[in-house]
Amino acid sequence: MSATQPAVRRIATGDVLTPQELKEFPFFKIVSEKLLEKNLGAVVRRRFRKGEIICREGEQGSTAFYILNGSVDVFLGASISRVETRSETKGWFRKMKSLLVRDSQPPPTGFRQSIPIDAPVDLPVDNPVGKLGKGDLFGEMTCLNFYPRSATVRAAEDCEMLEILRNVLQMLQKDKEFKAMVDKVYRERTLDNHLRSVPVFRDLPADFMAHLKSKVQLVQFDADQVICKQGDPADSFYLMRIGHVKLSQNYPGGDIVVAYLSRGNFFGEIGLLGRGERTATCTALDHVEAVKIPKADFDLMVSRFPTIRMELEQIAGRRIVANQRQSEQLKSVFLTDFLSQSLMQAQNLLVLDLSKCTRCDDCVRACSSAHDGISRLIREGVKYDKYLIATACRQCLDPLCMIGCPVGSIQRLDSLEVMIKDWCIGCGLCAKNCPYGNITMHEFTHVQVDTETGQTKEVVGKKATVCDFCKEHAEPSCVYACPHDAAHRVEPMKFFDQELVGITFPDPK
Amino acid sequence: MIIDSNNRPCIWGIFAVGSGRAVGYALYAMNSPNGPSGGSWPGLLFGTVAIGLMVFAALLGARRKYPTLHVGRMQFWMRGHLWLGLLSFLMVLFHSGFRVNGTLNTVLFVLFTLVIVSGLVGTLLQQILPRLMMEQIPTEVVFDQADKFIDQLVSKAQQRVESLAPKAGKTDTEPDNRTYEHIKRFYTDELTPFLRGQKPSRLLSTELRSDAVFSQLRKITAPPAHPVIEDLRTMVRQRRDLTRQMRLHHILHNWLLIHAPLSAAVLVLTVAHVVMSLRFLSGQ
Numbered sequence: 001m002s003a004t005q006p007a008v009r010r011i012a013t014g015d016v017l018t019p020q021e022l023k024e025f026p027f028f029k030i031v032s033e034k035l036l037e038k039n040l041g042a043v044v045r046r047r048f049r050k051g052e053i054i055c056r057e058g059e060q061g062s063t064a065f066y067i068l069n070g071s072v073d074v075f076l077g078a079s080i081s082r083v084e085t086r087s088e089t090k091g092w093f094r095k096m097k098s099l100l101v102r103d104s105q106p107p108p109t110g111f112r113q114s115i116p117i118d119a120p121v122d123l124p125v126d127n128p129v130g131k132l133g134k135g136d137l138f139g140e141m142t143c144l145n146f147y148p149r150s151a152t153v154r155a156a157e158d159c160e161m162l163e164i165l166r167n168v169l170q171m172l173q174k175d176k177e178f179k180a181m182v183d184k185v186y187r188e189r190t191l192d193n194h195l196r197s198v199p200v201f202r203d204l205p206a207d208f209m210a211h212l213k214s215k216v217q218l219v220q221f222d223a224d225q226v227i228c229k230q231g232d233p234a235d236s237f238y239l240m241r242i243g244h245v246k247l248s249q250n251y252p253g254g255d256i257v258v259a260y261l262s263r264g265n266f267f268g269e270i271g272l273l274g275r276g277e278r279t280a281t282c283t284a285l286d287h288v289e290a291v292k293i294p295k296a297d298f299d300l301m302v303s304r305f306p307t308i309r310m311e312l313e314q315i316a317g318r319r320i321v322a323n324q325r326q327s328e329q330l331k332s333v334f335l336t337d338f339l340s341q342s343l344m345q346a347q348n349l350l351v352l353d354l355s356k357c358t359r360c361d362d363c364v365r366a367c368s369s370a371h372d373g374i375s376r377l378i379r380e381g382v383k384y385d386k387y388l389i390a391t392a393c394r395q396c397l398d399p400l401c402m403i404g405c406p407v408g409s410i411q412r413l414d415s416l417e418v419m420i421k422d423w424c425i426g427c428g429l430c431a432k433n434c435p436y437g438n439i440t441m442h443e444f445t446h447v448q449v450d451t452e453t454g455q456t457k458e459v460v461g462k463k464a465t466v467c468d469f470c471k472e473h474a475e476p477s478c479v480y481a482c483p484h485d486a487a488h489r490v491e492p493m494k495f496f497d498q499e500l501v502g503i504t505f506p507d508p509k
Numbered sequence: 510m511i512i513d514s515n516n517r518p519c520i521w522g523i524f525a526v527g528s529g530r531a532v533g534y535a536l537y538a539m540n541s542p543n544g545p546s547g548g549s550w551p552g553l554l555f556g557t558v559a560i561g562l563m564v565f566a567a568l569l570g571a572r573r574k575y576p577t578l579h580v581g582r583m584q585f586w587m588r589g590h591l592w593l594g595l596l597s598f599l600m601v602l603f604h605s606g607f608r609v610n611g612t613l614n615t616v617l618f619v620l621f622t623l624v625i626v627s628g629l630v631g632t633l634l635q636q637i638l639p640r641l642m643m644e645q646i647p648t649e650v651v652f653d654q655a656d657k658f659i660d661q662l663v664s665k666a667q668q669r670v671e672s673l674a675p676k677a678g679k680t681d682t683e684p685d686n687r688t689y690e691h692i693k694r695f696y697t698d699e700l701t702p703f704l705r706g707q708k709p710s711r712l713l714s715t716e717l718r719s720d721a722v723f724s725q726l727r728k729i730t731a732p733p734a735h736p737v738i739e740d741l742r743t744m745v746r747q748r749r750d751l752t753r754q755m756r757l758h759h760i761l762h763n764w765l766l767i768h769a770p771l772s773a774a775v776l777v778l779t780v781a782h783v784v785m786s787l788r789f790l791s792g793q
Contacts, residue, residue: 218697355640485515
């Protein structure tokens with residue numbers, strides 16, 4: 001990701017701080033003057049007046065902000081809703097339309113109640129607004145990993161902050177004093193909320209929370225660093241703060257990605273609750289920071305609070321079942337050609353039988369007609385035998401689209417289905433990351449309150465959309481509209497086993 | 510639409526209905542002292558059924574305009590279009606008693622026959638051409654994107670050719686210069702017009718001749734240029750595939766240019782036929 005970003009050496013706006021001025025801050029004391037001289041312009045002092053926007057969600061950036069004075073509001077301006085295709089009318093003449101809809105039901109137990117952002121606070125889903133104050137650092141993910149800004153930040157009062165480029169932030173993170181200072185602020189102000197944002201821990205009593213605060217370690221990992229290996233003894237539980245972690249399992253044919261985790265997710269519970277062994281290898285995909293709860297404290301927690309143990313066991317059980325389902329799917333792969341075309345990564349494919357398809361494009365028109373003129377499928381792609389694998393969401397087993405979502409809105413359910421949650425900010429990173437071009441950015445107008453005038457206005461926003469299989473109907477529109485029986489949505493393994501080899505495997509369910 | 514085993518119920522259904530109607534027609538024809546006619550009650554019944562079937566078949570066009578309307582899968586409509594359209598022709602024959610009188614009726618019958626024949630030709634093409642395209646064209650291009658694809662080919666070819674241009678400041682550039690000039694001339698005179706489809710190229714339009722041209726080009730150029738020549742050869746092959754694809758695509762779809770307008774004309778003339786027949790009958 002970082003390789004695609006231009007190297008920014010200086011910040012264009014703000015007061016450039018000389019090495020001498022920087023040295024006045026305690027955390028710059030240990031950095032050599034020569035180094036600071038070399039990086040002149042990489043740290044600037046910026047002043048914002050009350051109401052001024054400091055950064056906007058979805059924007060590209062390369063800096064982090066450290067608040068020296070004052071406070072800021074952090075919020076999501078994007079409409080908290082997702083794109084859903086619904087029928088406008090009932091009965092035979094049902095016509096489909098894409099609408100922005102919002103979950104009226106609270107998220108089910110075990111699911112996230114808050115939106116993870118690139119700041120020491122999480123935002124509640126029902127009212128995504130938060131506050132940061134003196135000593136808080138925000139924008140680390142953007143600065144270190146070049147992800148888009150995850151939220152809009154506005155000065156709540158006149159404030160002053162340091163805007164810092166990556167090279168300096170990395171230098172500072174190696175500085176014990178700076179690290180200790182930021183960690184202290186985090187422990188005091190945020191850890192409590194962060195732990196409680198995980199549904200399993202929301203009911204932990206204050207005294208135990210205080211105990212945890214003193215026991216947990218705040219750890220960080222560089223990109224590609226292995227956090228723990230499959231088969232290692234399980235010695236701790238991790239709660240993600242920053243970055244993305246890949247969980248993979250080793251099989252004779254190679255590694256299989258089990259999941260991608262981002263802020264608010266946790267890992268390590270299966271080993272701690274089970275045989276005491278890591279069941280997957282966890283690797284940092286970018287700069288990762290996590291809260292590490294040692295085994296002794298984790299054991300104490302689950303023994304003192306049986307409901308937490310029960311909930312964690314349920315989650316672990318669901319994860320194990322999902323992992324088994326995934327490995328079952330992959331075990332039946334036997335065709336090298338199939339592997340080479342990455343089709344083994346798909347759980348569901350839109351295939352067009354080219355011996356029947358007259359290239360009339362009725363499937364594309366139907367998709368477009370069902371989604372306000374924006375087709376989520378392209379009649380182009382790899383060929384496998386007589387089938388064209390059309391460009392439409394494949395529900396990949398290795399969902400690369402999930403890496404880097406600055407607000408963690410693209411998620412995979414236990415059913416292995418990839419879905420985009422309501423708080424997508426429309427930055428388009430998932431669309432860029434999808435190797436098959438199967439994520440479309442859908443423009444919508446929605447009503448927003450003007451932050452300066454307080455008046456409502458119509459704004460054009462974007463939401464990421466993937467093939468939704470036209471769930472409201474019995475089958476996807478593209479398949480329904482194919483006059484030649486050429487388009488099919490299939491489970492690839494089952495379909496190709498039957499179609500090409502004539503083997504019918506028993507349904508594992 | 511491929512006529513495969515999925516169509517068996519339709520074929521049997523149409524056969525059964527058609528046979529039943531044929532028996533009915535035979536009985537009616539045998540018992541009519543003046544021979545069968547469109548104005549008799551059985552004749553009118555056959556005519557009404559024929560119109561119903563024709564209208565259903567014609568509705569496929571409207572149905573395709575609204576693909577997400579949930580009024581039955583498109584396959585159902587397509588099968589209905591094909592088989593009921595065919596049945597309607599039989600009904601028209603029974604309606605007319607295998608005789609055509611008057612200019613309007615003759616024109617109507619001829620046009621309807623053409624509609625049926627063009628439809629059958631289209632169906633036949635759909636049995637053959639999709640498979641042929643699949644087998645003969647390894648890299649199909651989305652038809653609407655063909656122009657863009659050609660632009661890409663031309664610009665890629667230009668880039669590859671320009672990569673051979675002698676670098677400034679390099680000594681002993683004579684072999685490079687000659688190679689570049691040969692390839693540049695080939696690019697300007699033959700390759701670009703061929704890729705753009707501006708003129709039929711005698712040299713590049715068949716694989717055999719094209720291979721000979723490229724092999725000759727390799728002989729007269731320096732070895733470092735050979736990978737570029739190989740790339741150009743691949744581009745020529747891709748362009749030939751595109752030409753073949755477009756030709757097949759046109760054949761696969763252009764029969765509709767006859768079928769659809771004739772169908773519309775038949776419907777209009779059928780209305781005229783009905784109005785005139787009713788006026789004639791009411792005048793009797």
